[in-house]
Amino acid sequence: MMYKEAKEMNEQLLAWRRQIHHHPELGCRLPQTTALVEKALDDMGISWEKIGPCAIVGVIGKKEGKKILLRADMDALPMGEETGLPFASECDGVMHSCGHDCHTSMLLTAAALLKKHEEELQGQVILMFQPDEEGTDGTGARMMVENGLLDKYKPDVAVMAHMASDIVKTNQIMLKSGPCSASSDRFVVHLHGKGGHGARPHQSINPITCAIKIAEAFGDIGRYEVDVQEPTALSICTFHSGTASNIIPEDCEFTGTLRTFNDEARQFTLDRMQQVAQSIADAYRCQLTFDRPRGIPPLINDPEFSQQLHTWLQETIGQEGVDIPPMSYAKSMGSEDFSFISSRVPSCSFSVGSTSHQEQVYPLHHPKIIFDEDGLAAGAAAYAQAAYSYLTK
CATH class of the missing domain: 3.40.630.10 (Zn peptidases)
Structure with a gap:
């Protein structure tokens, strides 16, 4: 009909x-x-x-x-x-x-x-x-x-x-x-270090190095810490820092998205991301801001x-x-x-x-x-x- x-x-x-x-x-x-x-x-x-x-x-x-x-x-x-x-x-x-x-x-x-x-x-x-x-x-x-x-x-x-x-x-x-x-959760990771001359990295705190380590660790969370039977996609989609090839910047920021089908896996992954990011930021002497707006x-x-x-x-x-x-x-x-x-x-x-x-x-x-x-x-x-x-x- x-x-x-x-x-x-x-x-x-x-x-x-x-x-x-x-x-x-x-x-x-x-x-x-x-x-x-x-x-x-x-x-x-x-x-x-x-x-x-x-x-x-x-x-x-x-x-x-x-x-x-x-x-x-x-x-x-x-x-x-x-x-x-x-x-x-x-x-x-x-x-x-x-x-x-x-x-x-x-x-x-x-x-x-x-x-x-x-x-x-x-x-x-x-x-x-x-x-x-x-x-x-x-x-x-x-x-x-x-x-x-x-x-x-x-x-x-x-x-x-x-x-x-x-x-x-x-x-x-x-x-x-x-x-x-x-699910869809956006995250923003901002790292504040200490800028300086590219020729004297020991006098600076490079936030880019720290950000790369955090991004790599995020991938490991999805691969090794979430149940393999729970599909999870964690993607880094933007990465911004620096103005010149011989200047170590003070700040670095990257953003991405997390996708899951299970609320428990979703919450666990977001919490672990924040914990891991903070640990790495502390190890590299950077100040971390981890923002995860309600998704x-x-x-x-x-x-x-x-x-x-x-x-x-x-x-x-x-x-x-x-x-x-x-x-x-x-x-x-x-x-x-x-x-x-x-x-x-x-x-x-x-x-x-x-x-x-x-x-x-x-x-x-x-x-x-x-x-x-x-x-x-x-x-x-x-x-x-x-x-x-x-x-x-």
């Missing part, structure tokens, strides 16, 4: 998607995108409110009962577009290369379908239009939770979709169970809810022509701030196939990525069917 109805809305779905793609916006600065969402919800007769500066929450359903949250992110990335599409970004240095334009337009389409069937729903659908998933201004999901999203609306379960341009085929919906996306927890798909959702989709849109493959247990070391929802509410994220017909298929966050629009109706139908099945079974 839902796939057929989503295809009937395909013209409007693509119009929304192309308008958002043509006018990409960053972080929490989304005036054009939120205006489009607000107008669309108004036109459908769906009540909504803003949470924080630009997050939007809509509600469908007149009856008390269970509640399901459907989430779409709205922000773009700070990068130039090289697709050559007629509706390519008009904003220099800003592009929808992660598919958030698709997510928003699919959720709007699903909202229209669910509004049409509102009288049949034995509960409510919470529509979550989220800013800043990419972390340009912080993290949008965390902001919405801290501003009372879950406390006010109290969803029983939650669902999100994400485009898959190079893994899942067009017209496929892939569900996962268990650990899905890794993003791992995204875990609730096994029971994910399996139930998989069955529902197979029995419904799977019979209409959407390919619903067997459950996947693959993990991604990428992060997803929907985890601020999934850590508190049984949740499921699913992948929407959109493999391009291009000769060269590009991954997410690539300036030449093109999502196959033929897959968007399946994504919209999956959103709608998830809510419909949950609220009518």
Whole structure:
């Protein structure tokens, strides 16, 4: 039912998607995108409110009962577009290369379908239009939770979709169970030594030497101290120090990211990094500042809810022509701030196939990525069917 109805809305779905793609916006600065969402919800007769500066929450359903949250992110990335599409970004240095334009337009389409069937729903659908998933201004999901999203609306379960341009085929919906996306913790290591002439190192305290030793030791933590069955990625990504080849600098700073799927391994590794860094800094007579801003927890798909959702989709849109493959247990070391929802509410994220017909298929966050629009109706139908099945079974 839902796939057929989503295809009937395909013209409007693509119009929304192309308008958002043509006018990409960053972080929490989304005036054009939120205006489009607000107008669309108004036109459908769906009540909504803003949470924080630009997050939007809509509600469908007149009856008390269970509640399901459907989430779409709205922000773009700070990068130039090289697709050559007629509706390519008009904003220099800003592009929808992660598919958030698709997510928003699919959720709007699903909202229209669910509004049409509102009288049949034995509960409510919470529509979550989220800013800043990419972390340009912080993290949008965390902001919405801290501003009372879950406390006010109290969803029983939650669902999100994400485009898959190079893994899942067009017209496929892939569900996962268990650990899905890794945690993400940024760290900053700053070392202060004593500057001097490169010809007289004994009169100085070289922070670069100390920083190199710490970076090497960080790698050993991941290799030798964390359970080998717990995937862990610890990467040094920036390294800054010095101004000239004959001057020993006073300061050195490097930054990086830690990714895990297990909160215990995550906390252990971060604590050991700080301990090891302090020990080495003391040994090399440097002053250490170790900063680890609050990061993003791992995204875990609730096994029971994910399996139930998989069955529902197979029995419904799977019979209409959407390919619903067997459950996947693959993990991604990428992060997803929907985890601020999934850590508190049984949740499921699913992948929407959109493999391009291009000769060269590009991954997410690539300036030449093109999502196959033929897959968007399946994504919209999956959103709608998830809510419909949950609220009518």
